[in-house]
Amino acid sequence: MTIIVTPKAGPAKDIEKDASMVKQKEMMAAHYDRLTNVPQTGEKVCATFVPGNLNELIMCFDLVNNLPEVNAIQSGLRRQSGAYVLEAEKIGHSEDVCTYVKSDIGMMAKGNIGPNGKKMPDPDVLLLSYTGCFTFMKWFELLREQYKCETIMLHTPYMGDGKITKNMTDYMVKQLKEEVIPKLERVSGVKFDIDRLRENLKKSARAEDDLVRVLQSAKHKPSPIDAYFGGIYYIGPIFGAFRGTDDAIDYYSFLRAEVEERIAAGKGPVTPDGDMGKEKYRLVVEGPPNYTNFRQFWKMFYDEGAVVVASTYSKVGGVYDLGFRHDPDKPLETLAEYCLGVYTNRSLPMRIDMIANYLNEYEADGLLINSIKSCNSFSAGQLLIMREVEKRTGKPAAFIESDLVDPRYFSAANIKNRLESYFQMIEQKRAGGRAAA
Amino acid sequence: MATSLNGSKTSDIVARAQALFDDLSFTSARQWKAADPSRKVVGYLPIYVPREIIHAAGFLPLGIVGGGDQLEVIHGDAYYQSYICRIPRSTIELGVSGRIDFVDGMLFPSICDVIRNLSGMWKMMFPNVYVRYFDVPQNYRDDIGGSYYVNELAELMHDLGKLRGKPITDDELRNSIAIYNENRRLVRELYEFRAERPWQAPAAEAYLVLRAGLVLQVEEHSAMIRDYLAAVRNEERPRRDNCRVVLTGVFCEQPPLNLIKSIELAGCYVVDDDLLLVTRWLTADVPTEGKPLENLARTFLHQSESTAAKYEPDLKEKGQHLVRAVRRSRAEGVIFACPSFCDPALLERPMLQHVLKDAEIPYIAFKYAENSGQMQPIREQAGTFADSIKLWSGA
Ligand code: SF4
Ligand code: SF4
Numbered sequence: 001m002t003i004i005v006t007p008k009a010g011p012a013k014d015i016e017k018d019a020s021m022v023k024q025k026e027m028m029a030a031h032y033d034r035l036t037n038v039p040q041t042g043e044k045v046c047a048t049f050v051p052g053n054l055n056e057l058i059m060c061f062d063l064v065n066n067l068p069e070v071n072a073i074q075s076g077l078r079r080q081s082g083a084y085v086l087e088a089e090k091i092g093h094s095e096d097v098c099t100y101v102k103s104d105i106g107m108m109a110k111g112n113i114g115p116n117g118k119k120m121p122d123p124d125v126l127l128l129s130y131t132g133c134f135t136f137m138k139w140f141e142l143l144r145e146q147y148k149c150e151t152i153m154l155h156t157p158y159m160g161d162g163k164i165t166k167n168m169t170d171y172m173v174k175q176l177k178e179e180v181i182p183k184l185e186r187v188s189g190v191k192f193d194i195d196r197l198r199e200n201l202k203k204s205a206r207a208e209d210d211l212v213r214v215l216q217s218a219k220h221k222p223s224p225i226d227a228y229f230g231g232i233y234y235i236g237p238i239f240g241a242f243r244g245t246d247d248a249i250d251y252y253s254f255l256r257a258e259v260e261e262r263i264a265a266g267k268g269p270v271t272p273d274g275d276m277g278k279e280k281y282r283l284v285v286e287g288p289p290n291y292t293n294f295r296q297f298w299k300m301f302y303d304e305g306a307v308v309v310a311s312t313y314s315k316v317g318g319v320y321d322l323g324f325r326h327d328p329d330k331p332l333e334t335l336a337e338y339c340l341g342v343y344t345n346r347s348l349p350m351r352i353d354m355i356a357n358y359l360n361e362y363e364a365d366g367l368l369i370n371s372i373k374s375c376n377s378f379s380a381g382q383l384l385i386m387r388e389v390e391k392r393t394g395k396p397a398a399f400i401e402s403d404l405v406d407p408r409y410f411s412a413a414n415i416k417n418r419l420e421s422y423f424q425m426i427e428q429k430r431a432g433g434r435a436a437a
Numbered sequence: 438m439a440t441s442l443n444g445s446k447t448s449d450i451v452a453r454a455q456a457l458f459d460d461l462s463f464t465s466a467r468q469w470k471a472a473d474p475s476r477k478v479v480g481y482l483p484i485y486v487p488r489e490i491i492h493a494a495g496f497l498p499l500g501i502v503g504g505g506d507q508l509e510v511i512h513g514d515a516y517y518q519s520y521i522c523r524i525p526r527s528t529i530e531l532g533v534s535g536r537i538d539f540v541d542g543m544l545f546p547s548i549c550d551v552i553r554n555l556s557g558m559w560k561m562m563f564p565n566v567y568v569r570y571f572d573v574p575q576n577y578r579d580d581i582g583g584s585y586y587v588n589e590l591a592e593l594m595h596d597l598g599k600l601r602g603k604p605i606t607d608d609e610l611r612n613s614i615a616i617y618n619e620n621r622r623l624v625r626e627l628y629e630f631r632a633e634r635p636w637q638a639p640a641a642e643a644y645l646v647l648r649a650g651l652v653l654q655v656e657e658h659s660a661m662i663r664d665y666l667a668a669v670r671n672e673e674r675p676r677r678d679n680c681r682v683v684l685t686g687v688f689c690e691q692p693p694l695n696l697i698k699s700i701e702l703a704g705c706y707v708v709d710d711d712l713l714l715v716t717r718w719l720t721a722d723v724p725t726e727g728k729p730l731e732n733l734a735r736t737f738l739h740q741s742e743s744t745a746a747k748y749e750p751d752l753k754e755k756g757q758h759l760v761r762a763v764r765r766s767r768a769e770g771v772i773f774a775c776p777s778f779c780d781p782a783l784l785e786r787p788m789l790q791h792v793l794k795d796a797e798i799p800y801i802a803f804k805y806a807e808n809s810g811q812m813q814p815i816r817e818q819a820g821t822f823a824d825s826i827k828l829w830s831g832a
Binding site: 148377383 | 515516517518520521525545547549550551553554556558561569572575576578580581582584585588589745746748749750752755775778779781783785786787790791804
């Protein structure tokens with residue numbers, strides 16, 4: 001599951017002026033260049049996952065972070081993922097399994113060309129941060145088979161009982177100390193320096209503060225941001241290769257300033273077609289987006305005046321709005337707590353609580369679930385989530401289905417119909433509310 | 438008709454196992470519980486839980502592996518999208534329809550995200566039931582994964598003691614470990630016997646006998662295996678000109694009984710499989726001396742089955758368990774039968790197939806659901822496979 005979107009050409013003019021967008025574009029381009037220049041620079045590459053991404057630690061070993069989920073998203077946005085998925089199925093991968101994996105494997109089979117048009121490097125180490133998703137384990141076993149490189153398992157126990165126990169953090173800290181760090185030292189040839197880790201963590205926390213301000217700005221009416229479609233851009237740097245860097249601090253401080261300006265000006269979110277019109281519906285969204293038709297999907301919302309004020313997908317790489325910050329005073333424990341707390345590692349009752357609270361705190365009109373065929377981690381149980389949230393909040397919920405990067409599962413007409421009737425349902429609910437008042 | 442040492446006929450034993458299999462209301466477990474008000478039943482899903490701890494509390498561990506092809510799923514489908522496997526929906530059906538309303542606790546092992554999430558759903562839907570997501574380590578060092586696991590086991594032991602109203606003692610646990618060691622030895626004996634003479638213990642029969650172990654008291658199940666082995670050893674059954682295969686991928690959602698039968702009817706003796714792994718997850722006896730939780734943990738870490746839900750830290754070892762199963766059982770090929778939409782089985786499959794290819798072991802693959810009705814395509818595929826194996830071995 002993951003994020004990071006390179007802002008693409010084509011948005012309205014005023015967006016291009018935003019310092020944060022320019023900054024993000026530069027950061028992403030530089031990162032992909034750094035990755036594809038590895039044969040020249042001799043830098044080593046560590047592949048890992050967004051949930052449970054230990055960027056602060058990876059940087060301690062001068063390794064370049066490569067996130068295959070992000071590459072799959074890039075392929076989705078560039079409409080290449082469909083062919084990659086087919087390629088993977090052709091070489092024996094089942095049509096039933098997660099399309100992120102197949103997009104990645106298909107991309108490798110077709111030459112592994114990155115978004116900058118250059119060949120992506122082979123990883124020197126696979127950091128299997130096994131957090132919140134079963135597929136991750138098989139994905140990196142599959143990559144290990146291909147690359148035959150060092151593979152490090154970091155097992156994050158699941159928060160089945162809705163709590164983090166000492167046994168869980170002890171287990172994770174021990175894995176970090178005894179397995180992850182020594183192996184990263186060996187691969188990189190760089191000695192671990194805990195003070196360097198502390199520095200990185202300090203920087204993470206600063207950026208996280210600003211990110212939370214941005215996400216919570218959606219409590220304003222109108223919301224100055226879209227916390228799902230726009231949110232995917234906002235979480236890019238912090239969920240990806242930039243958490244713990246000065247770049248991320250700068251990006252989030254620009255972004256925060258821009259969002260505050262929008263609030264002061266009474267403006268709604270920026271969309272690919274410029275400022276959104278009047279805010280008519282405020283939604284909470286559960287589940288990942290579709291990337292193959294991302295713009296078309298988003299447009300179905302902003303054309304109707306629907307803004308997403310909170311989303312769970314923007315929490316897959318870390319849940320910060322409930323208070324967690326990376327803490328330099330307990331560097332290894334904090335990495336453990338970070339992994340344990342990511343959204344997909346939370347029990348179903350925790351997810352229900354979180355969503356119901358969002359609906360209330362962000363004064364949303366209802367919940368929309370985008371159920372993703374690929375993703376059992378998110379999707380198994382969503383129908384119960386929907387009913388339970390409806391019951392608790394009394395607000396209407398709707399259910400649509402698509403896939404992350406497999407274009408075969410995006411039916412624009414079906415989704416549009418469903419959304420239209422959902423907006424009508426919200427209207428009716430409002431009319432009912434007014435009549436009752 | 439062959440009989441066992443105590444006189445039971447094969448057909449009677451199999452009929453009893455079949456009746457237990459067919460009974461979707463778990464009458465035998467209900468009766469066991471009703472016989473004494475202090476008794477409790479703790480259910481568990483695939484793939485592995487330490488049943489010794491449940492047994493040590495004096496409870497009945499009850500394996501829940503879905504609803505099979507006879508259960509009409511009325512409510513369960515309302516909880517799942519079409520692209521999710523069938524076992525969680527039929528398990529919900531068992532719950533919602535009251536068929537397992539006598540169950541006091543449910544354990545959901547860490548096999549995949551579907552069963553993981555089902556643990557949370559169960560908490561919401563059945564708030565009076567003790568529900569635990571049973572996590573196991575993916576790190577196999579005693580001082581890391583081992584100590585984590587010992588603490589998890591201790592928590593489970595504590596919780597079940599609370600459910601009983603009296604803590605479980607180490608001696609109780611040691612006693613249960615010994616009883617389960619015996620059961621696992623018998624299960625292994627059954628597997629060895631079948632690998633040796635598969636015509637004497639057809640796969641569907643062996644499966645039913647094994648499956649009875651999910652609902653019976655372990656002592657009773659051990660007796661059943663013993664009786665079955667004695668009965669079939671005494672009997673000469675017709676031997677067919679079948680090839681020998683290992684069946685794999687069937688570790689969670691169960692294939693319909695007809696599927697297992699169809700494979701043999703099509704010309705393939707199943708000489709090993711990964712059905713109901715809980716019955717033989719630990720591949721060696723757990724020591725009965727010393728600290729029982731440490732013993733359970735150590736055996737889990739170092740002497741347990743390999744399967745898709747488990748991380749294999751060593752690339753060279755990946756998939757070798759399957760090659761070993763083929764060699765051990767002198768199989769001539771492998772049949773991959775995977776539940777539709779099963780991430781663990783289907784993501785694992787290509788890796789296992791690469792290993793088999795390297796070892797020059799032929800295989801075929803198909804998917805099923807627990808309620809698949811159409812066996813014709815499977816029969817044809819297995820039949821062609823059997824023919825081609827015979828052709829190769831004749832060449
Ligand atoms: S199953 Fe879901 S969380 Fe896991 S890799 Fe696929 S999309 Fe991401
Ligand atoms: S059949 Fe596969 S996907 Fe379904 S619950 Fe079992 S292991 Fe999980």
